[in-house]
Amino acid sequence: MPFGDLLTELKGLPILARYSLTLYRRRNGTVASSGRFESCATVVEDPLCREVSRHFFEENMEVFFEEGTPSVCRYGGGFFGFLIPFTLSGEDLCLVGDGVREESIDLWQLASLARKGGDAFSLLPYVESLCTASYEEVEEVAEQVRRRIESYRLPARRHNERPAVAVAQEPVGDEALYAVSQALERLDNIGTVTGCIAICCETIVTTFQAARVAVALPDSERKSFSVTGMWGLPEQLGTLSMEALQLFTAPGRAKKTVLWEGKLRETLPEVRATVCTTFPLKAQEERLGFLAIFDTDLPPNAALLISMLAGAMAGKLSALDRDATRSKESALSERLMSLTDTLLQIDSKDLLYESILKIASDLIDATQGSIMLIDKDGVGMQIVFTLGMTLNIARCLQLKVGKGIAGMVAKTGQPLLVNDVEKDSRVAMANRLRFKSKSLICIPLKLKDKVIGVLNLSDKKNLRPFTHADLMLLTSFANLASLMIERTEVLEESVRFEQLSVTDPLTGLYNRRFLKSRLEEELNRSARQGLNLTIIFIDLDFFKSYNDLCGHLAGDEALKITADIIKESLREMDIVARYGGEEFCAVLPGTSKAEAMIVAERIRFEIESKRFPGESDIPLRRLTASLGVASFPEDGRSFNDLVHASDIALYEAKARGRNRIVAARTSSQQGESRHGAAEARPAATHSNLAKTLDFNAYLEASLQSKG
Structure with a gap:
């Protein structure tokens, strides 16, 4: 042209x-x-x-x-x-x-x-x-x-004409051989499927005067073959099933020449022809389709050269397909690595479920979905996150392994792709109103061979059925999602065990072991930075009597109430622990003794004012607390020294009548009285052991001394 x-x-x-x-x-x-x-x-x-x-x-x-x-x-x-x-x-x-x-x-x-x-x-x-x-x-x-x-390769006859059979020029000599060799050389350098097909079909038409040429190639799922007119035919000729393909191909790599009639004409009604010669496209025993030449009488030498060309074409198509597959796998691996990095940043289960469902829906353009996890008993399933439906309502649904579509996937561990829930014999159910399409995908979430849940997705954005490619992509992601769910659960479990190892199970406060480690850290920091630090020991008065009279349940409740009072009286940076029995310890970093006395009085007053269960049955009709206060560095520079000083102060508060606060003596005061007995002393000498002045008088004197 x-x-x-x-x-x-x-x-x-x-x-x-x-x-x-x-x-x-x-x-x-x-x-x-x-x-x-x-x-x-x-x-x-x-x-x-x-x-x-x-x-x-x-x-x-x-x-x-x-x-x-x-x-x-x-x-x-x-x-x-x-x-x-x-x-x-x-x-x-x-x-x-x-x-x-x-x-x-x-x-x-x-x-x-x-x-x-x-x-x-x-x-x-x-x-x-x-x-x-x-x-x-x-x-x-x-x-x-x-x-x-x-379609322009050469001036084409109209596709609705039915010409006589064309005859290739005889003999097929060096020119044809040279043309085919050139085409084979060009095939080696081509990088696209369309380019590969164009080279082969152009060579056949120009070299062997083929009247009409078509190519059949598999679809993406390799379940059917699309037939395309390349020369002298309409472009879209139809689709062949795997069974129908047998009509066009001979066993092995041999060509097949048949009259165009009967079932052949029924499978491709758009083609008007008399004779069809097909050359199978086969590479490494994989059937890739066929090359069809219509209404052309091919001499043996021409047929041999075209067979060589078809074989090279099949090999190139197979290589391009492998390259495309590797490219897709590489792209998918890179994408999964990126998604892994994203999911690794999440340490909350709820956020992880939300991210997994969002990523999965984006991968295959789904608009509705859910994540179901199997209960520890292996019988029931719980919906932990949803897309396109109300989560609170979904969580109320009673789901069991083996029941329903998701339950069947959970039981078998096999993924399920459904194009039409009403027609698919595996499910055969009426479509639910909330679903816009009848297609869905259910993927098991597995750890090795153990199924831990199911990922469900439905309603593609374009409302078309999900494909096998969607299933494969989602399966790859589901493996990653399962690992991330397990990782998060293990992390949360380890955090829970760690929390149990440093906390008191009854009150939720830190335990004595953690207190020692944490207080030593704060003492080192206070020494480096020249800061004050004060500890307060709190002990409930006559708690044994309360526990015996009111019962252990009331005693446990009283300890929890006391713990809450202490926590609410402190700053977030302060540390509070259950030291043992009914005794508590609060650590106040960066706090002087005078400032800590204010906090201690608030704690004492709140405990005194609180109505504890059954306290009216004890002799004093109320539950109170005694408190001892000691500060770094004046009362001690180590954990043992500070605890000892505050313990002595607490003992003095008990000895002075309970329900009061006593501040520890200074080091010099301790030295003056070490020769005396630590137990019963006259009331007038108690000031040598510890300050037991009225709280307001003590606070006023402390503030004046600082000024």
């Missing part, structure tokens, strides 16, 4: 009405510039767009051609254009289409276009008059034009 005629025919397509078209041909010759592309025909709608396009495409046309696929580009600040590389009758060609712009106008671009003396704003009405398009629209135009070019 002459190049001008080719452009004229393409320009007649409605989708190209607003585009300028230019055809480039690889320049022949032996000079240095040979091999580059030159314009050989053009149909210009807009000169300005054509000029901008020429500067952009011509410089890199060799690169575009080597890529072998249509390219859509944005250039000049706002213009769109496409380039389609192809080979026709041995010529390397590139078709460039331009003449549309994106919706927004770039004024800087206009200034650049007007740099030869024009005014940028004078170009504005002109540019505004150009047709607008999106990148996706231009991409779709380029793909449709590519498909049309593929």
Whole structure:
């Protein structure tokens, strides 16, 4: 076909009405510039767009051609254009289409276009008059034009004609052998499926004068084969099942020639022919489809060369498929690694469930779903998170392993893809109103061979059924999700055990062992930074009598109430622990003894004022507490010294009548009285052992001494 005629025919397509078209041909010759592309025909709608396009495409046309696929580009600040590389009758060609712009106008671009003396704003009405398009629209135009070019290989008969059988020229000699060898060489360097098919079909048509050519290739799930007309036939010819494929192929790699009638004609009614010769596309015992030539009498030598070409084509298609699979697996691995990093940042189970469900739904464009986990007894299941439905209502549902769709998946451990819940014999149920489509996917969440739950997804955004590819992608992600769920549960369990090891199970306060470690840390920090630190020991008065009279349950409740009072009286930075029995210890970092006395009085008063269960049955009719206060550094510099000082102060509070606060003596006061008995002393000498003044008087004296 002459190049001008080719452009004229393409320009007649409605989708190209607003585009300028230019055809480039690889320049022949032996000079240095040979091999580059030159314009050989053009149909210009807009000169300005054509000029901008020429500067952009011509410089890199060799690169575009080597890529072998249509390219859509944005250039000049706002213009769109496409380039389609192809080979026709041995010529390397590139078709460039331009003449549309994106919706927004770039004024800087206009200034650049007007740099030869024009005014940028004078170009504005002109540019505004150009047709607008999106990148996706231009991409779709380029793909449709590519498909049309593929059908132009040679001037085609109308596909509704039924010509006599064509006869290949005899003999098939060196020229045919050379053409096939050239095609085989080109196949080695091609990187796309469409390019591979185009090379083979073009060689068959031009070398062996084939009247009509079609190719059957498997779909993405390899359950059926799409048949495409490549020359002299409609592009979309139909779909064949695996069983129907047997009608077209002979065992092994042999060609098969049959009359086009009966079941053959019924399977592909769009094809009008008399005779069909098929060459199987088979690589490594994998059936990839077939190459069909209609109404052409092929001599043995021609059939042999075409068989070689079909074998090479199958091998290349298989290699491209493996490359694509590896690329997808690599991309999936990278994506899963990225998702792993995201999920590893989550340490809350609820947030993890939410993230897993959101990621899974995004992977396959689902709009509804849920995560179900199997109970520890292995009988029931609980919905832990939902998408597209109310979680609180979902959690009330009674679910059992083995019952319903999700229960069946939980029991068998096998994933389930359902295209129509009403027609699928495995489920056979009426569709529920809340689901917009009848397709769903259920994936077991497994750790090794143990099923821990089920991931359910339904209602694809486009309402089409889920595919096998969706199932495979979700299965890969489900393995990761299961590991993340286990990890989070293990972390929470370890945190719980760690918490149990440092806390008192009754009150929830820290225990004595943790107190010692934490207080030593605070003492070291206070010493380094020159800070005060005060500890308060709190002991409930006559608690043994209370426990005996009111019972152990009331005693436990009283201890928990006391713990809450102490915690509410302290800052977040303070530390409180159950030291043993009815005795508690509070650590106040950065707090002087005078400041701690205020806190101690608040604790004493709150305990005295609180109504404890059954306290009216004890002799004093109420439960109170005695408190001892000691500070770093004046009363001690180590854990043992401070605890000893506060314990002595607490003892003095008990000895002075209980329900009061006593501050520990200074080191000098301790030295003066070590020779005396520590037990019964006259009331007048108690001031030598510990300050037992009225709280307000003590506080006033302490504040005055600081000033």
